[in-house]
Amino acid sequence: MTPITEVDGRRIALTNLEKVLYPATGTTKGELLHYCASVADQLLAHLRDRPVSFLRFPDGPEGQLFFTKNPPPGTPSWVNTAEVPRSDDKGARQVVVSDLAALMWAANLVVEFHTPQWRADAPARADRLVLDLDPGAPASVVECCAVAVWLRDRLAADGLPAYAKTSGSKGLHLLSPLEPTPSEQVSAYAKTLAREAEAALPGLVTHKMAKALRPGKVFVDFSQNAAAKTTATPYTVRAKDRPTVSAPVSWAEVEACAAPDDLTFLIGDIGVRLERDGDLLAPLMDPEGAGRLP
Template sequence: MTPITLVEGRRITLSNLDKVIYPETGFTKGELLHYYATIKDTLLPHIHNRPVSFLRYPDGPDGQLFFTKNPPPGTPDWVKTTPVPRSDEPSAEQVVIADMASLMWAANLVVEFHTPQWPADSPAVADRLIFDLDPGPPATVVECCAAALWLRDRLAADGLHAYAKTSGSKGLHLSVPLHPTPSAHVSSYAKTLAQEAERTLPDLVVHRMAKALRPGKVFVDHSQNAAAKTTAAPYTLRARARPTVSTPVSWAEVEACRTPPDLLFLADDIPPRLARHGDLFAPLTDPDRAGRLP
C-alpha cells in the first residue's frame, strides 16, 4: 500500500520508501525524503520564487536520468508554477517550490533541484553571479580551491563578495549576490573574469569548454550566467554514487583543502554542519549583501 501523508494540509502520495536510491551506501528513498524534510527551512529560501528544473533519477544515479524544465506529468494543481520565457516554447511554465508541501511532492520524484540566477518575477534579470569550477582529471577540487581563491580576491577588488559551495560532484561553485542586473551584462563580466583568470594562471585555469584543453586544469565555466542556464541549488542532493550534497563551505575550509575528501559532504553531514556553522549561503538571500557590477 502506498502511504499518503498530510503535509501542511496537502495530501501527498509517498511511494517506494524502502527503495535503495544510492546502492553504494544503501541510502533509501525514505532517507532522501527525510533529508529534504529536515533541511527544508534552509533550502527553501534558496529556491524561493525561482523556476525550478528537475534532474530526476528515480532508479538511482546508475539508472535513467531525466532533466525537465516543464512541470512533470501529474503535478498537483496546488503546486505553484510560473511562466518563463523560452525561445522554443513561448508559453512555457515551470514549477516554483513555495512551501514544505511542494518540496515533499518534488522530493518524492527523486530529484536534484536546479535554478536560474534570476527570480520568477524578473526573468533574465539576475540577482546573483555564478562560476562553476570544474576540474579536468587529474586535477581535483584541490585545484578548484586555488582557482576559487584567486577569483574571490579578484571579485573583491570590484567590491563583490563571493561565497563557495561544493558542486556535490567534483568541483566548486562560487556565487555572488548582486543588485538586479541584466543576465547579458552578468554573462559578459563573468566571461571577462574567467579570461583574466586564464591569463594570470595559465597552468591552472582554462575558460573554454573544449575537452582537449582541460586535462589537469580547472575549467572556469562562466556560461551558467546566461538567462537560459541553471545551476544545482545549495543543499540539493546529487545523482552521484553516494548521496552527496551541494554544500556551502567557508573560505577557511577552501583554504585548508588538501585532498578531495576534505570537501565531500553527504546528506547525513548536513544537519550537524548547519547546527555548527548555520547557513553559510545565507548572505545570498540578503539584499543588503548584494553588490553592483563595475
C-alpha cells in the same frame, strides 16, 4: 498500499520508501526524503521564487536520468508554477517550489533541483553571479580551491563579495549576490573574469570548454549566468554514486582543502554543519549585501 502523508494540510503519496537509490551506501528513498525535510528551511530559502528544473533519477544514479523544465505529469494543482520566457517566444510554465508540501512532493519524484540566477518575477535579471569551477582529471577540488581564492580576491577588487559551495560532484561553485542586472551583462562580466583567471594562472585554468584543453586544469565555466541556464541549488542531493550534497563551505575550509574528501559531504553530514555554521549562503538572500557590476 501507498502511504499518504499530510504535509501542511496537503495530502501527498510518498512511494517506495524502502527502495535503495544509492547501492554504494545503501541509502534509501525514505532517507533521501528525510534529508529534504530536515534541511527544508534552508533548501526552500534558495528555491523560493525561482523556476525549478528537475534532474530526475527515480531508479537511482545508475538508472535512467532525465532533465525536465516542464511541470511533470500529475503535478498537483496546489503546486505553484510561473510563466517563464522561452527562445520560441511562446512562453512556458515551470514549477516554483514555495513551501514544505511542494518540496516533499518534488522530492518524492527523486530529483536534483536546478535553478537559474534570476527570480520568476524578473526573468533574465540576475540577482547573483555564478562561476562553476570544474576540474579536469588529474586536477580535483583541491585545484578548484586555489582558483576560487584567486577569483574571490578578484571579485572583491570590484566590490563583490563571494561565497562558495561544493558542486556535489567534483568541483566548486562561487556565488556573488548582485543588484538585479540583465543576465547578458552578468555573463559578459563572468567571461571576462574567467579569461583573467586563465591569464593569471595559465597552468591551472582554462576558460574554454574543449575537453582537450582541460586535463589537469580547472575549467571556469561562466556560461551558467545565461538566462536559459541553471545551476544545482544549494543543499540539493546529486545523482552521483553516493548521496553527495551541493554544500555551502566556508572560506577557511576552501583555503585548508588538501584532498578531495575534505570537501565531500553526504546527506548525513549536513545537519551537523547547519547546527554549527547556520546557512553559510544566507548572505546571498540579503539585499543589503548585493553588489553592483563595475
